[in-house]
Amino acid sequence: xxxxxxxxxxxxxxxxxxxxxxxxxxxxxxxxxxxxxxxxxxxxxxxxxxxxxxxxxxxxxxxxxxxxxxxxxxxxxxxxxxxxxxxxxxxxxxxxxxxxxxxxxxxxxxxxxxxxxxxxxxxxxxxxxxxxxxxxxxxxxxxxxxxxxxxxxxxxxxxxxxxxxxxxxxxxxxxxxxxxxxxxxxxxxxxxxxxxxxxxxxxxxxxxxxxxxxxxxxxxxxxxxxxxxxxxxxxxxxxxxxxxxxxxxxxxxxxxxxxxxxxxxxxxxxxxxxxxxxxxxxxxxxxxxxxxxxxxxxxxxxxxxxxxxxxxxxxxxxxxxxxxxxxxxxxxxxxxxxxxxxxxxxxxxxxxxxxxxxxxxxxxxxxxxxxxxxxxxxxxxxxxxxxxxxxxxxxxxxxxxxxxxxxxxxxxxxxxxxxxxxxxxxxxxxxxxxxxxxxxxxxxxxxxxxxxxxxxxxxxxxxxxxxxxxxxxxxxxxxxxxxxxxxxxxx
Amino acid sequence: xxxxxxxxxxxxxxxxxxxxxxxxxxxxxxxxxxxxxxxxxxxxxxxxxxxxxxxxxxxxxxxxxxxxxxxxxxxxxxxxxxxxxxxxxxxxxxxxxx
Numbered sequence: 001x002x003x004x005x006x007x008x009x010x011x012x013x014x015x016x017x018x019x020x021x022x023x024x025x026x027x028x029x030x031x032x033x034x035x036x037x038x039x040x041x042x043x044x045x046x047x048x049x050x051x052x053x054x055x056x057x058x059x060x061x062x063x064x065x066x067x068x069x070x071x072x073x074x075x076x077x078x079x080x081x082x083x084x085x086x087x088x089x090x091x092x093x094x095x096x097x098x099x100x101x102x103x104x105x106x107x108x109x110x111x112x113x114x115x116x117x118x119x120x121x122x123x124x125x126x127x128x129x130x131x132x133x134x135x136x137x138x139x140x141x142x143x144x145x146x147x148x149x150x151x152x153x154x155x156x157x158x159x160x161x162x163x164x165x166x167x168x169x170x171x172x173x174x175x176x177x178x179x180x181x182x183x184x185x186x187x188x189x190x191x192x193x194x195x196x197x198x199x200x201x202x203x204x205x206x207x208x209x210x211x212x213x214x215x216x217x218x219x220x221x222x223x224x225x226x227x228x229x230x231x232x233x234x235x236x237x238x239x240x241x242x243x244x245x246x247x248x249x250x251x252x253x254x255x256x257x258x259x260x261x262x263x264x265x266x267x268x269x270x271x272x273x274x275x276x277x278x279x280x281x282x283x284x285x286x287x288x289x290x291x292x293x294x295x296x297x298x299x300x301x302x303x304x305x306x307x308x309x310x311x312x313x314x315x316x317x318x319x320x321x322x323x324x325x326x327x328x329x330x331x332x333x334x335x336x337x338x339x340x341x342x343x344x345x346x347x348x349x350x351x352x353x354x355x356x357x358x359x360x361x362x363x364x365x366x367x368x369x370x371x372x373x374x375x376x377x378x379x380x381x382x383x384x385x386x387x388x389x390x391x392x393x394x395x396x397x398x399x400x401x402x403x404x405x406x407x408x409x410x411x412x413x414x415x416x417x418x419x420x421x422x423x424x425x426x427x428x429x430x431x432x433x434x435x436x437x438x439x440x441x442x443x444x445x446x447x448x449x450x451x452x453x454x455x456x457x458x459x460x461x462x463x464x465x466x467x468x469x470x471x472x473x474x475x476x477x478x479x480x481x482x483x484x485x486x487x488x489x490x491x
Numbered sequence: 492x493x494x495x496x497x498x499x500x501x502x503x504x505x506x507x508x509x510x511x512x513x514x515x516x517x518x519x520x521x522x523x524x525x526x527x528x529x530x531x532x533x534x535x536x537x538x539x540x541x542x543x544x545x546x547x548x549x550x551x552x553x554x555x556x557x558x559x560x561x562x563x564x565x566x567x568x569x570x571x572x573x574x575x576x577x578x579x580x581x582x583x584x585x586x587x588x589x
Contacts, residue, residue, distance in 0.1 A: 031559050038562030047580035048570050052563035056570045068559030096510055098584040146588045154581035291554040292547050
């Protein structure tokens with residue numbers, strides 16, 4: 001592990017501190033049915049309607065594992081470049097809470113389905129690796145509502161038994177920025193794989209964040225686990241607050257107590273949950289209702305061969321196939337839909353021009369209209385045709401922007417728009433020459449001036465462009481003006 | 492191997508973790524019973540099992556898997572049938588809040 005970068009150290013009264021972060025991410029598996037029952041895993045629904053008698057823990061009901069959830073966990077493991085354990089074991093994690101009707105959660109403790117892996121995270125100035133400790137399958141709990149009634153909590157078991165992947169990182173993260181970049185990258189990988197929708201608002205992706213601080217080179221400090229962090233921004237805030245709190249406690253002569261803390265989004269602070277010590281005695285033991293989960297080498301190989309291209313590979317390919325910079329490629333591959341859109345636009349065209357248009361006017365238009373790329377008001381075919389018109393000198397860059405705005409507002413293919421509105425660039429030198437001559441004749445003063453100040457040639461270019469409604473080819477205009485005014489090419 | 496002895500405090504702790512109420516008398520008899528079970532387990536511990544795979548099933552049964560299809564649910568009335576209290580499709584339980 002490399003030394004912590006200087007900008008990531010936090011200044012305290014006694015000198016700089018290093019913050020050490022590890023994350024446990026709960027990612028809801030994308031599947032039709034639950035992990036051990038045939039009830040729907042879909043979000044929402046009338047209370048207790050996505051519930052089978054297995055999920056309600058009725059006596060005598062037995063869990064039967066959903067093969068798709070197993071495949072999804074393995075796909076995710078492959079995407080995390082991780083060890084796939086062909087034999088894993090389900091255990092019972094025992095605790096009592098009303099939204100856990102079994103009195104235990106079926107999880108994997110000693111033998112998880114996925115072992116060690118790695119995620120490479122890119123920040124603007126550097127890249128770093130986060131080790132994956134493990135990934136295991138487990139059941140989600142139900143949902144309790146506490147505000148409906150003064151004396152009762154309301155329990156809905158629709159989430160109960162939905163499959164989750166708990167992805168545990170090693171403590172390889174050194175700042176709030178790194179933590180945010182890690183979860184963003186992890187979410188991108190999950191979405192590429194199609195194993196989790198990554199929707200943090202609906203709780204499909206939730207993070208528990210472990211934070212400790214130490215002086216550089218010192219042994220690891222005592223950590224606190226922050227629960228309930230349900231957005232990327234909050235993960236950053238929670239780490240900033242918690243690191244500062246721990247530094248203050250230690251510098252004031254106190255010690256950090258290992259505990260679970262809650263992040264309060266309203267105040268931006270973390271607070272102690274004051275749970276009883278005993279609450280953490282889960283008494284794990286192998287679930288006698290479930291035999292060990294064993295998968296064949298062929299089962300894993302079959303999943304591996306149809307694994308989609310992953311973000312890192314796609315970025316490398318964009319850099320080599322389309323000669324894009326690391327930054328441009330990184331932006332375009334940040335989600336699969338953008339990457340596919342880009343490839344549809346760039347195929348057989350100038351890839352750099354395509355990238356510039358997508359990352360400029362196109363993304364700006366999506367932002368402005370508040371639309372996702374999958375519901376984009378402009379199709380890849382439209383943008384592609386526009387780029388063709390630019391490359392073949394039918395329209396200038398300036399007119400292309402105008403055509404883009406028209407497409408955005410009224411729709412239509414760029415070729416037709418240009419035709420209907422007469423926006424075609426004038427490349428006919430004779431026509432341009434006529435305009436150039438008129439402007440030179442009408443402005444003797446400027447003609448005199450340009451002999452001593454060649455930079456004022458731009459004024460003539462502007463006049464010609466205005467007179468032609470922007471349709472004159474700028475290169476042709478420039479060349480003609482230089483020739484007629486005898487202004488030499490700038491070297 | 493040292494003999495594990497369960498004291499009454501441990502019995503009470505286990506009972507609490509399992510949310511089982513035990514009287515003083517029951518605790519004493521449970522302590523005796525649990526120690527009896529543990530000493531039997533210790534007898535088993537004397538059997539050499541190094542290099543023996545744990546037996547997870549008899550007859551070589553394999554974990555059965557289901558296809559990913561929605562085949563169940565949509566029966567809130569049946570799910571709530573045994574609930575002491577329910578309302579609007581929810582279970583009602585004594586207020587729990589952390």
